[in-house]
Amino acid sequence: MSKLMAKSLQGFSIVTAKNKQYRVATASLDAKSTTRSSAPRQEIRHPESQAEEDTELHHWVEHPVSRSMHGYIIGKAGSTLKRIKHETGTRIDVQKGEDFVKIKGTDENIERAKVAIDTLIIAKANPTHFLSIPISSLSVTRKLEEFHKVLESPSFVADGISMDSIAPIPSLHITLGVMKLMGQSEIEAAVRFLKESSANLIHETMTERGITVRLKKLSTMQGHPAKARVLYINVQDESEGKVLDKLCDRLRTQMVEAGLLIDEKRPFKMHITLLKKNSFRSNHNTVKDVNTAEEENNNLEQAHNDDKAWFNASSIMKEFGDLDLSTVTLDSVHIMKMGMNKQGVYKSEGAVVLEK
Structure with a gap:
């Protein structure tokens, strides 16, 4: 260390x-x-x-x-x-x-x-926080609003999808991993680590300020679109240095070695969730949209035995499979608290800027 x-x-x-x-x-x-x-x-x-x-x-x-x-x-x-x-x-x-x-x-x-x-x-304990790169763009917001209007239309048929399945636009992010921070002292230690050690790593890896990515092409997680649990949009690195994959890998490794990020023993999948079967919002206006590997396995087992555990994304894929939400600049990495507020916003405990 x-x-x-x-x-x-x-x-x-x-x-x-x-x-x-x-x-x-x-x-x-x-x-x-x-x-x-x-x-x-x-x-x-x-x-x-x-x-x-x-x-x-x-x-x-x-x-x-x-x-x-x-x-x-x-x-x-x-x-x-x-x-x-x-x-x-x-x-x-x-x-x-x-x-x-x-x-x-x-x-x-x-x-x-x-x-x-x-x-x-x-x-x-269950995860309390997650490491993420938030998505913030007016052009992305406008295009997602148009996409949501179609999904909400009575004429659009997609079995198993409810309004609670749609990710609120302010909450969109790339998840790098989940964390268990037990109390304020551990939260402060994690934020301090992010702002010191991780900031140095970011500075060494970056070739410019920010990373430009294009959000394009829908995919479903685990299985056929007719029995989907997660619908996400792919993240395509369009920055000059093409450093996003390398940066995420290095950040994840560093955080795992420090005992801050849970090592889930599964390959990292770069994506931004747009729809998810288990509701984004609960009765208490909280969210749990990041699963650990164990929870993911449990959910998959449930999906095989419960028709209500999945939705039919076939019509969405047919009409919007090549959805292009335009480009956006990724400018910061945050430690976010699990659970969004009524406006669909997560609380950031601390962040570092993506810059050379």
């Missing part, structure tokens, strides 16, 4: 558990490494069994954990919580209705428990 990368992720380190990498607090790791260097390692006992011996060494601390994640810590019939307590020699109280848990033990054992809890949460 470069000095700049280490500086950008100050306060966090990467650990490997079950062949996957996770971010945890460096202070917690320091406590663990200190223990490993001491020999021999003494057996950790649950504090409740030591109460009479070293009560003065134990104290309570509050550790931030979203209440929505409490179930993962508890596990089936309390099995996960029991295991963590046994392995770390601590007492852990899950505070109902609060965004924290209370941990009691020695300083060293409390740090072990924090690492165990944080690693578990990151592994179980």
Whole structure:
């Protein structure tokens, strides 16, 4: 890891558990490494069994954990919580209705428990953010509005498509990958990394300011247009340097190595989603238009068994297969929060400009 990368992720380190990498607090790791260097390692006992011996060494601390994640810590019939307590020699109280848990033990054992809890949460949590290149162009907007009018017309027949399936124009973007950022400190660390390490990488890769692309030709994801889940428009690099593919590959690799971007173990597909079967908007005006590889596989399995899991894009492909939304300049890379507002806009946590 470069000095700049280490500086950008100050306060966090990467650990490997079950062949996957996770971010945890460096202070917690320091406590663990200190223990490993001491020999021999003494057996950790649950504090409740030591109460009479070293009560003065134990104290309570509050550790931030979203209440929505409490179930993962508890596990089936309390099995996960029991295991963590046994392995770390601590007492852990899950505070109902609060965004924290209370941990009691020695300083060293409390740090072990924090690492165990944080690693578990990151592994179980759904993605919270995504790395993206937004699309913003008046010409693209006008042409998409015309396209939407046809789709919304009662005379246009396309089985399985509802208005909720159409991506709001302000939300259009190229997704580079998804992220799990657990809390404000991790969001700030990720943004800092993007603005420092990733900005340097972008500067080294770019040949000019911005990348000109043409959005042209519709395609469907996974399978025949008659049973489509995703309809997207292709991205054709028309810039002088033709650096878009290289830039995306380098950014993704850098973010994965830093433990910020989820490595989904599947080829990257450059595209901009225009229609998707599972609704863009929920009842809470949020969106989940980026699937992990596991979710994609689950959705495909569902599609084979559920006629409502796909739409018929044949008529769209026949009439608009060569749709040309004109050219647009890609000018920035953002860390976006999952979930768009009522106007179909994502919240950007931070961004860097695409420039030489």
